[in-house]
Amino acid sequence: MESNRVEYKRELTDGFEREAIAFLNYRDGGVIYIGIDKDGSVMGVADCDAVQLAIKDRLKNNILPSCLGLFDVIHEVREDRDIIKVTLASGSEKPYYLRKYGMSEKGCFVRIGSASEPMSGRMIEDLFARRTRNSLGRMRSPQQSLNFEQLRIYYEEAGFTLGDRFAANLELLTEDGAYNYAAYLLSDRNGNSVQVAKYRGLDRYDLIDSNEYGYCSLVKTCKQVLDRLEVENRTATRITSKERIERRLWDTVALREAVINAIIHNDFTNEAVPKFEIFDDRLEITSAGSIPEGVAREEFFAGYSIPRNKILMRVFKDLHIVEYLGSGMPRILRAYPRESFIFTANFIRTVFPISQEALELERGTAIQSEAKIDLGLESGLGSGLESEISKAVLQVLINKPLQRSEIAQALGHERVSGAVNRAVKELIAKQLIEYTIPDKPNSRLQKYRLTARGKAWLNGDR
Numbered sequence: 001m002e003s004n005r006v007e008y009k010r011e012l013t014d015g016f017e018r019e020a021i022a023f024l025n026y027r028d029g030g031v032i033y034i035g036i037d038k039d040g041s042v043m044g045v046a047d048c049d050a051v052q053l054a055i056k057d058r059l060k061n062n063i064l065p066s067c068l069g070l071f072d073v074i075h076e077v078r079e080d081r082d083i084i085k086v087t088l089a090s091g092s093e094k095p096y097y098l099r100k101y102g103m104s105e106k107g108c109f110v111r112i113g114s115a116s117e118p119m120s121g122r123m124i125e126d127l128f129a130r131r132t133r134n135s136l137g138r139m140r141s142p143q144q145s146l147n148f149e150q151l152r153i154y155y156e157e158a159g160f161t162l163g164d165r166f167a168a169n170l171e172l173l174t175e176d177g178a179y180n181y182a183a184y185l186l187s188d189r190n191g192n193s194v195q196v197a198k199y200r201g202l203d204r205y206d207l208i209d210s211n212e213y214g215y216c217s218l219v220k221t222c223k224q225v226l227d228r229l230e231v232e233n234r235t236a237t238r239i240t241s242k243e244r245i246e247r248r249l250w251d252t253v254a255l256r257e258a259v260i261n262a263i264i265h266n267d268f269t270n271e272a273v274p275k276f277e278i279f280d281d282r283l284e285i286t287s288a289g290s291i292p293e294g295v296a297r298e299e300f301f302a303g304y305s306i307p308r309n310k311i312l313m314r315v316f317k318d319l320h321i322v323e324y325l326g327s328g329m330p331r332i333l334r335a336y337p338r339e340s341f342i343f344t345a346n347f348i349r350t351v352f353p354i355s356q357e358a359l360e361l362e363r364g365t366a367i368q369s370e371a372k373i374d375l376g377l378e379s380g381l382g383s384g385l386e387s388e389i390s391k392a393v394l395q396v397l398i399n400k401p402l403q404r405s406e407i408a409q410a411l412g413h414e415r416v417s418g419a420v421n422r423a424v425k426e427l428i429a430k431q432l433i434e435y436t437i438p439d440k441p442n443s444r445l446q447k448y449r450l451t452a453r454g455k456a457w458l459n460g461d462r
Contacts, residue, residue, distance in 0.1 A: 001040060002114040005029070008036040010043050012051055017062050017098055022109040022116035023088040024067055024096040025127075030111060035083035044081030051084055062100070065093040092310075093135075095119060095127040103128065136309050137171055139181035139269060146179050146187035150217040151315075158319045171311050182311040185218045185268060192268070194221055196228050196412065198278040211412040214273075218312065219319060222263050225276060228412040229255060231392050232278055236361035237459055247358035250283060251335035257328035258350050260321060262287040264312050285350040290343060301329060301338055390423040394432060394450065394458055401436050401449035424448065432457055 002008055005028055007019050012034055023030035034055070035045040045051050055073050060066075072087045101107030108119040119127075152162050167173050172183035184190050193214025200206040213224040233255060238245045262274040267289030277284045316322045332340075332350075342349040389411070396402065396410040404424060408416045427433040432454035436447040450458075 002038065004111055004113055005031060007032045007114075007116075008038055008040065009034050010037050011035070011045070012054060016055070017058060018109050019116050020059060020067075020071070020086070020088055021063060021096045021098065021107075022111040024063070024070060024091040025094050025109065025119070026111040027090055029088050029090040032086040032088070033083055034086065035081065036078075042079045042081050042083065045084055048075050048082045048084060055084065055086060062098060063096055064099050065091075065096065067091060067096060095124050136182040136185070136268060137180050137311055138174060140174055141179040141181055141184035141187075143184060143187075143190070144179055146183055147189070148183075148187055148217075150188050150220050151186050154217075154219050154319050160318065170315060180311075181268065182309065185312070186315060188217060189215060191215065192218070192221075192271075192273055194225055194263070194273050194276070196225060196276045196278075198232070200280065202279055202281055204277070213412060218263065219315070219321070222260060222316075222321065224409075224412065225263070226256060226259055227410055229259060229276065229283075231395050231411065232283075234391075234395060236355075236358040238361050245361060247355050247361055249354045249358050250352045254332045254335040255283075255352065257331045258285050258352070260316070261328045261332075262348075262350070264309060264316055264322070265289065266309075268309070281354055283352045283354070285352075287348055288346065290345060290348065297343070301333065301341075389419050390426050393420070393423045393427060394454055397433060397448060397450050397454075398458065401447040403445075403447050407448070427454070 004026070005023075007023075007030065009016065009019070009032060016032070019032050023032070034051060035043055037043050052073050052075065059071055059073075060068065067088075070089045070091050072085075074085045074087070076083050076085050095103060095108045097103050097107035099107075103124060105118050105121060105124070108124050109116045110119050110123070111117075148162070148166075155162050163169075167179070167183065172180060172186070174180045179187075185192060193212040196211050196213065197207060198209040200208045211228065213228070214221045233249050233252065236247050236249075259276070262276075262285045266272070266274050266287040270288060272288035274288070275284075275286045277286070313322070322328070336352060340351050342351065392411055393407055396407055402410065404416050404420065407424070408414075408420045411420065413420060424433070428435075428448075430453075431451055433448045434451050435441055436449055437443045437445065440446065
């Protein structure tokens with residue numbers, strides 16, 4: 001029999017669009033069968049091909065917003081008779097309505113039980129307000145003089161070329177041809193930034209470091225935050241007679257996925273931005289917005305993803321920053337339990353505790369170093385470094401030599417600060433790093449690299 005998700009029609013009638021709109025506006029979508037009577041009797045369709053073409057044409061031309069990609073029209077056979085099955089998904093741009101009646105009570109319908117009923121004016125207003133408020137594609141950019149050189153570079157690195165129509169192709173324009181808010185977030189200069197804060201202790205009382213990343217393309221912001229947290233995610237190491245033991249503070253795969261999710265799925269429409277906070281015992285990642293409408297928590301944890309910002313998701317996927325829709329959550333749950341996620345009406349917070357194994361390794365290494373000093377076996381590397389930033393500089397030089405400005409950028413500094421200069425001088429004095437052009441210390445091409453002593457310091461042999 002008919003139900004909240006199933007509608008039978010003996011033939012294609014004038015009321016077809018009404019039923020289709022009701023399912024598009026319903027949270028679970030639905031199915032319309034043409035060629036089956038109300039009591040479930042199979043009547044069949046005389047000319048299946050013609051009816052299928054008519055259905056597709058009416059869905060494309062008689063319903064707004066466009067429902068392309070939200071329906072399938074399939075020929076089936078039941079009891080040796082031809083019928084047509086029309087499957088409709090729940091749309092993300094509610095309310096859908098009849099073109100000829102507009103967004104009114106005569107044009108908007110929703111499924112209630114086994115019937116399609118007109119929407120009330122209040123329901124129409126609420127759905128439209130929610131759609132406008134939560135769509136970066138429909139929000140007009142506060143600036144229209146936008147540049148996208150950073151985005152072009154990222155696309156070229158990914159093997160693509162942005163042509164003259166890239167703004168339209170990437171859906172960075174509103175219906176009237178102006179740049180939308182997604183374009184604003186991806187442009188070279190904008191007013192959005194992301195904070196990475198570090199506290200001493202377990203609460204927000206003693207702030208010891210805070211940096212903002214942004215005012216540039218959101219892609220660049222994401223990469224900067226990932227680089228900064230990579231520095232913070234230090235590796236604890238202990239070398240024994242049998243093996244080398246290494247542990248990171250946080251699982252690297254889960255951390256990357258959580259950072260990208262927080263940025264891509266953040267609700268930018270209310271001008272809130274993601275926040276990353278480091279404490280002595282944990283990392284907290286907070287993004288604006290709750291679970292998308294129509295997604296239960298079980299579906300959220302299973303990776304059934306409805307991207308809040310589909311334009312941003314498409315760009316990040318093009319650039320291979322994300323692999324495919326819904327892949328992030330299962331990867332996070334391999335390393336951390338569901339209890340790591342805290343949901344409120346307006347925010348989602350992810351809490352990753354610092355690995356106790358890593359802390360134990362660090363404590364053990366520190367005890368070993370103290371023992372060496374007491375026994376007069378100190379290797380000459382020094383009992384420690386004067387600042388956390390000096391340790392961070394060593395970390396960023398692990399993979400390759402860098403100029404002083406590149407070191408500062410990797411640490412999240414907008415320019416070379418006094419703290420960076422002091423750290424570099426200290427490390428050179430302790431012979432933990434060295435010049436790549438030793439005979440010209442002030443060369444504009446000068447870079448810094450780890451010495452064998454510096455590598456040994458990082459490996460815990462101090």
